[in-house]
Amino acid sequence: MTTATTAVAPLTSHDADTLVTAARRAAEAAGVTVSVTVLDAGGHPLAFRRDDRAVLISGETSHRKAFTALQLNAPTADLVDAVQPGGLFHTLPTALDRPLLFIAGGVPIHRDGRLVGAIGVGGGAPDQDHSFAVTALETLV
Template sequence: MSRTATSRTAVAPLTTEDAELLVAAARNTAEQAGTSVSVAVLDAGGHLLAFRRDDRAVLISGETSIRKAFTALQLNAPTADLVDAVQPGGPFHTLPTALDRPLLFIAGGLPVHREGRLIGAIGVGGGTPAQDHTFATTA
């Protein structure tokens, strides 16, 4: 019996400090655009590390930012890239309601990688889907 040794270098997890920097960067970009948003950052396990809802952001943006981040994390893909997949006839058509924790296929969620490994996700809500995607990407 032979063993093949594989070398895996540990990658530092997403920290609270990292998460707060992502929130600040997304919020600053949104503020420059004159948009009030909510920003959520999750670690690789889907746990909330940082969250901020601007005073004037619509209330639902808090929930959408978290769900966008969760969706990006679970599928390791930007939510903007998944919108067509949940349309009737798409490969993920029933996926938004198949889980206990609903996914949200609206632009604004992005996975966060370090050294090619998934370490968390960011979600932004409150602007248009295109704006939210830009704010998350900028962060």
């Protein structure tokens, strides 16, 4: 018996622009300047935007948060404890060539139950960045 697989629409550049806009609006409403990165399922950048007044490092952290959420298919907020001493992923941040970042603000993006990309927000407090990313995901239909 063969099982048919249903194709899932990939994340598009239009989707990515929608996510960036929504995350930036949420941050702006909170009075926070941020950087937002959206990656496709292969980890390639689809969109990036850094607010003029956002700290420069926020561009790097937004990318690394998105990459971490994508690679582990989990919000980075849920992984913070796993990298603490004694945690399941304690050595993971230094075991790989690609830099992971276990700070809240990265969220995987699913469509029809399949991983299609990730969004990362940097520049605010970690809980704020997570909130902005989740708010942005709510705009995808």
